Amino acid sequence: MDFALSTEQEDFRVAIRRFVDERSPLSAVREAVQTDAGHDTGLWSRMSQDLGLPGLLIPEKVGGSGATMVDAAMVAEELGRGLVPSPYFATVALGVVPLLATVPSGIGAGVQADVLTEVAAGGCTLTTAMTEPRAANSLAPVSLRATATGGRTTLTGRKIQVIDGHTADKVIVVAVSAEAESRYGFYLVDGDAEGLTRTKVETLDLTRPMAHLELDGVPTTRLGEPMSWSEVERVLDRSATLLAAEMVGGLEGAMTLAVEYAKVRHQFERPIGSFQAIKHRCAEMAVELDAARAASLHAAYLASTDDPGLATAAPVALATAAAGFAFAASWDIQIHGGIGFTWEHDAHLYYRRAKADEVLFGSPRQNWLALADRLGI
Amino acid sequence: MDLTYPATAEEFRQRVQSLIAENVPPGFTGTGALERAERDKFARRWRRTLAEHNLLAVSWPAEYGGGGLSPIEQVVLSEELARAGLPHGSESDMFGIQLIGNTLTVWGTEEQKQHFLPRILSGEDVWCQGYSEPEAGSDLASLRTRAVLHDGEWVINGSKIWTSAAQFANWIFVLCRTDPDAAKHKGISLLLVPMDQPGIEVRPIVNMLGEAIFNEVFFTDARTSAANVVGPVNNGWTVAMTLLGFERGASATTDAIRFEAGLERLFALAREHDRHRDPHIREQLAWCHGRVEVMRSRGYQALTRFLRGDNPGAEAAITKIMWSEYFQRETELAMEILGPEALTPDGRGANGAIAMPDPGTANTSRAWVESALTARSATIYAGSSQVQRNIIGEQLLGLPKEPRVTR
Ligand SMILES: Cc1cc2nc3c(=O)[nH]c(=O)nc-3n(C[C@H](O)[C@H](O)[C@H](O)COP(=O)(O)OP(=O)(O)OC[C@H]3O[C@@H](n4cnc5c(N)ncnc54)[C@H](O)[C@@H]3O)c2cc1C
Numbered sequence: 001m002d003f004a005l006s007t008e009q010e011d012f013r014v015a016i017r018r019f020v021d022e023r024s025p026l027s028a029v030r031e032a033v034q035t036d037a038g039h040d041t042g043l044w045s046r047m048s049q050d051l052g053l054p055g056l057l058i059p060e061k062v063g064g065s066g067a068t069m070v071d072a073a074m075v076a077e078e079l080g081r082g083l084v085p086s087p088y089f090a091t092v093a094l095g096v097v098p099l100l101a102t103v104p105s106g107i108g109a110g111v112q113a114d115v116l117t118e119v120a121a122g123g124c125t126l127t128t129a130m131t132e133p134r135a136a137n138s139l140a141p142v143s144l145r146a147t148a149t150g151g152r153t154t155l156t157g158r159k160i161q162v163i164d165g166h167t168a169d170k171v172i173v174v175a176v177s178a179e180a181e182s183r184y185g186f187y188l189v190d191g192d193a194e195g196l197t198r199t200k201v202e203t204l205d206l207t208r209p210m211a212h213l214e215l216d217g218v219p220t221t222r223l224g225e226p227m228s229w230s231e232v233e234r235v236l237d238r239s240a241t242l243l244a245a246e247m248v249g250g251l252e253g254a255m256t257l258a259v260e261y262a263k264v265r266h267q268f269e270r271p272i273g274s275f276q277a278i279k280h281r282c283a284e285m286a287v288e289l290d291a292a293r294a295a296s297l298h299a300a301y302l303a304s305t306d307d308p309g310l311a312t313a314a315p316v317a318l319a320t321a322a323a324g325f326a327f328a329a330s331w332d333i334q335i336h337g338g339i340g341f342t343w344e345h346d347a348h349l350y351y352r353r354a355k356a357d358e359v360l361f362g363s364p365r366q367n368w369l370a371l372a373d374r375l376g377i
Numbered sequence: 378m379d380l381t382y383p384a385t386a387e388e389f390r391q392r393v394q395s396l397i398a399e400n401v402p403p404g405f406t407g408t409g410a411l412e413r414a415e416r417d418k419f420a421r422r423w424r425r426t427l428a429e430h431n432l433l434a435v436s437w438p439a440e441y442g443g444g445g446l447s448p449i450e451q452v453v454l455s456e457e458l459a460r461a462g463l464p465h466g467s468e469s470d471m472f473g474i475q476l477i478g479n480t481l482t483v484w485g486t487e488e489q490k491q492h493f494l495p496r497i498l499s500g501e502d503v504w505c506q507g508y509s510e511p512e513a514g515s516d517l518a519s520l521r522t523r524a525v526l527h528d529g530e531w532v533i534n535g536s537k538i539w540t541s542a543a544q545f546a547n548w549i550f551v552l553c554r555t556d557p558d559a560a561k562h563k564g565i566s567l568l569l570v571p572m573d574q575p576g577i578e579v580r581p582i583v584n585m586l587g588e589a590i591f592n593e594v595f596f597t598d599a600r601t602s603a604a605n606v607v608g609p610v611n612n613g614w615t616v617a618m619t620l621l622g623f624e625r626g627a628s629a630t631t632d633a634i635r636f637e638a639g640l641e642r643l644f645a646l647a648r649e650h651d652r653h654r655d656p657h658i659r660e661q662l663a664w665c666h667g668r669v670e671v672m673r674s675r676g677y678q679a680l681t682r683f684l685r686g687d688n689p690g691a692e693a694a695i696t697k698i699m700w701s702e703y704f705q706r707e708t709e710l711a712m713e714i715l716g717p718e719a720l721t722p723d724g725r726g727a728n729g730a731i732a733m734p735d736p737g738t739a740n741t742s743r744a745w746v747e748s749a750l751t752a753r754s755a756t757i758y759a760g761s762s763q764v765q766r767n768i769i770g771e772q773l774l775g776l777p778k779e780p781r782v783t784r
Pocket of ligand 1: 505508539754
């Protein structure tokens, strides 16, 4: 019985935290988001090649470090705390996770092994394209269907709001399988494939770039076998676990800004943090941070042991972290007063991230409702 | 990370399970299913059984009749008792075992431990908590009840209020001012006082459920031996805080276990009332499940800290807020599910439970209405939610205290 990070994990966390503080202060974040990539590519080389972050979940056999979801979640949390714009989330949560989930049996040969080897070496970024302009199907938000003709599979249609969609070296498209109407597949596409047009778009969350994708007969390979939508959801639960962890970090980041300001800003001859109207909101942030971290750690642990309990733990983590993060980020602005409403102040960066994350994998309400379904209430 | 319990804990679980199997009738669903008088009788017998097997005061050292159980065994015991729908002792054991008993194991003299601890287990001594006063609630250190040493005895004058279960108690632990000239927190001592004496009068107070659960206790030249002080004289504030630590912190490992049976009942209530299809209700029910799971995960974390020998610090304040505010939201959801049925409470009640009722409690409107009313007190006693938020703000986040009012 031991439900805490090991000493090595704690050391690793501290190292990542220090790296973020030193190499990616919020001033650097602001510069990075103005580049074409939307992230600091030099920083990403350090993260991928020196720190091996994209390879965390990848088995040692194909060049990764064979770490667990708990480790990957811990990194997500630290990057989330600093709002670090980087391909980490898309590559790991939306790339490595589905690749690993669709490996037929034991990682050895095959397209997954090839891609994972490249990712682990730090030479390849990934993402998943899921959302469509009008999510027609009520059961699943995906209606783009793969076409198979003459032994060749292609994709034609539109995917929107693809995280890092303009930079990812490979894109995994979630599509209805060519074989059957009610089966789905993860389809691998090269970022520079013929017929693929990627357009970077304006985003609410300045620190998480997105692109719309236009696919016109794009050649593709299906990863693994076609699956039911609930099997797709089992994969997405793992991705969601990493998003929840990232939000825990964001919550802590926003809370820290608020608390530090409340200690130094004086009005009425006293620090504003001595007023309970401020202090108690900060205390509520701490309660929600504690709750979100507990839920996120639990989900990551279940993911790391392939426990079916993840199906209910993931929406708990997601909804708890999302609600807590949005609460902290909105009060962070309020606690800063006028300065909190300025472009120069970092409060809005957290607020934008929080409000975007709140809908990225479904709103808290949608996640609670999904949980109710899964609990069979 | 690893959530499996060690083999020794699983062996212990087997022992507890067979003890339970030997002592409950077939088809037993929990003490909540019994009529109140029958429940109390059963609970007394079961308490004796636990005491005989050293399973009552699990955290005390074995030499004083305690279980000397490891933290993980304590959790296993809670799990099995909850699963079987059995109480862990009487309501007064909260004060006798959890509060003053545990505090004596930290601060008591050898004589005090040898004298008082076994008598708590045997049921010979039943305790209540004399902390709050009419003018000293959240600001406990402003208490005024005076104690003066006179001829080898403390002579006590003043009054306490909100004293739960004082009508069943024959001993009370009383925070008294023993040095009126010292600073507010400095001149306080914790005294152990027998209640069966002319200087003590207990008057019941009827709570908002209409039950006389707590009391006023008046001290008029009440007496206790000079030896009956816990810890050094005038150092009572530190002792009092140790005791409050047991009151607030200890539940983290078992909160999820406490609340999960009630949540199952709530799911069933929603189905019985055909409200389980309503998205608003579904969302709230799922939220409740989420909070219980958060408490479970926090429980694992607390257990891990225990096993590593760390004491709960200011995060105990988070634990208190988490369960008490959950309890309110859960029981109010039950009222919403009941709808108009809540207007005329009916059926078997919650048996006077001070928090979640015992497992096996009927899914009646009366039981839920009583729980919802009871839940209002949870954010007041053991440190109000506002006091907990001050603690979190000041001790965990380092925010400045409020300026003192100077007159
Ligand atoms: C069911 C029940 C059982 C109890 N049993 C016992 C018992 O057995 N023994 C015992 O000694 N006591 C007992 N108590 C008393 C309990 O500890 C007190 O009620 C509690 O400490 C609050 O004190 P008070 O009632 O005087 O309220 P007050 O302290 O007067 O508080 C009134 C309101 O003011 C708020 N408030 C107070 N100070 C602050 C502050 N600094 N900042 C912001 N808000 C503040 C409170 O949160 C509350 O909302 C019991 C209480 C209840 C309800």
